[in-house]
Amino acid sequence: MQFLKNKYQRAYNKIMKYASIVLPIPIPKVLEGEGSIKKLANEKKLKKLKNILIVTDKILVKLNLLDDLLVSLKENNINYIIYDAVQPNPTIENIENGLILYKKNKCDGIIAFGGGSPMDCAKIIGARVSNPYMSVRRMKGLFRVFLPIPPFFCIPTTAGTGSETTIAAVITDPTTHEKFAINDIKLVPKIAVLDPNLMLGLPKHITSTTGLDALTHAVEAFIGLNGTKFTNEKAKNAVKLIFNNLEEVYNNPKNIEARNNMALASFDAGVAFTRAYIGYVHAIAHNMGGMYGVPHGLANAIILPYVLEYYGESIINKLADLAKVTKIEDNKDNNKTLAKKFINKIKEMNKKMEIPTSIKELKMSDIPLLAKRALKEANPAYPVPKIMNYEDCQNLIKKLLP
Ligand SMILES: [Zn+2]
The missing domain is CATH 3.40.50.1970 (Rossmann fold)
Known part of the structure; x- marks a missing residue:
């Protein structure tokens, strides 16, 4: 049954990828x-x-x-x-x-x-x-x-x-x-x-959580199956800008250049994910928002490292590519090490910006329903690198318990 469901999801993802190529999504003119x-x-x-x-x-x-x-x-x-x-x-x-x-x-x-x-x-x-x-x-x-x-x-x-x-x-x-x-x-x-x-006047927690929302857009668009050369370039650029500027604007909110770079990153990440779509981070985060009112960016920031770890082997090469643009690599690193370094860097950024590692409102008894709803949202719509079943999803959400 799961095998057939997975097949169906992949066929659906392919159709959507084709649709996003033949249906030209316009790009707004930018005044920056x-x-x-x-x-x-x-x-x-x-x-x-x-x-x-x-x-x-x-x-x-x-x-x-x-x-x-x-x-x-x-x-x-x-x-x-x-x-x-x-x-x-x-x-x-x-x-x-x-x-x-x-x-x-x-x-x-x-x-x-x-x-x-x-x-x-x-x-x-x-x-x-x-x-x-x-x-x-x-x-x-x-x-x-x-x-x-x-x-x-x-x-x-x-x-x-x-x-x-x-x-x-x-x-x-x-x-x-x-x-x-x-x-x-x-x-x-x-x-x-x-x-x-x-x-310039954004409160610190809004700066961090919105910036990490943009990071999630770029990462989910890049590691999913529906990326194109165009969306991958946009996603990589967004990741690079966010890694180089987010902590800076968090610590020095009036740094105009860094603020400008974050605005460009958010835009590029938007260009990427509106074409290549999102994944389980957003599916779970939306439901944390619906059930408990957890702000969208905060939920994404907390969930992102857990979902990347769940994807494991399936995204090693892609995370290694992202690690290279963020310049956290060493010449000796293999892709597995680079992928790990990339996830660790996100955890480190989260910690420095006071993002918790769990969702304080989350209750054990709600997990079955949250998992059901998250999977309803993501399967088959999202072109995720690895398809999650109900048990996997529940286990992942359990990791977010306070
Ligand atoms: Zn988002």
Whole structure:
């Protein structure tokens, strides 16, 4: 039975790999560097708009982080209305309220400003604007956003989710406590603004956990079976940038160059995983989020080394490749040693940034359900290097017990 299931998973992965090659996922134009936020309103695609909905959250408004954007919109005679009610895990209600505001003000474009939550919420507000007969729930899954969304721009204020370049938006249904993803190439923004100035004030634990989320995206995209030459290059570049800059921004939050590198890493990791997909780290982390509200990046950071160890032999050569770009290798090292060094380096980074080695909310009695849900998410969808069965998954989750 397991043998047939595995066969089916591999066939499914192949079809998805082919689909991702024939369906061209667009890459947003990137405005990068210090002060790039001021350049967005001068872009042709934005200049022709009259009334923009800015989707953000209250904290960012309070921190006056939007000021430069608002001034430049005014200078270019572009009107805007701010929707700042997005919650940390955006809900269907958040989307519907944003939609009402968009229609009421006759908006003709959307700017998302913030971390993953405002970006994901903005994507689906856009999807609802152009597909009014599709409810949020009905768009769940793959390619169910039928008509293109209005002109859409992303300004990330964290370096991690990669939502500024991915086809995905994760939404929460508070009635069922279910988190689900809507994936469609129409959700990729036209322009992504990567301005390190917006990230200087990030709290330390947000810097570390979002950065480790980006690392997980890059590693899972690279070690999975659906990577291409293009995604592998992007993933390797992201890993290199994260290894060279994450601890630096954690210790010196105002280091602009390192912040800039982390923004680029998050973007490249996003480019890689939206094409090559993710694996069991994310599948388990999503369910820790759904069951206990563990923040996404934190859950990934804790789980990543355990899953890499579980994959074992199947990823030795790939981890060795990653170890080489991060320059932790010695000329004498064989691939097995390099792979081990790579995993140890992640553990070391986690320790230095005060990431725990277990999930404090995790209860033994929940493990069967968590394993069932994680496998439902990952099998057959994720092109993982080694397929996990129910027992393996339970054993892995047990290692995360406090
Ligand atoms: Zn993630």
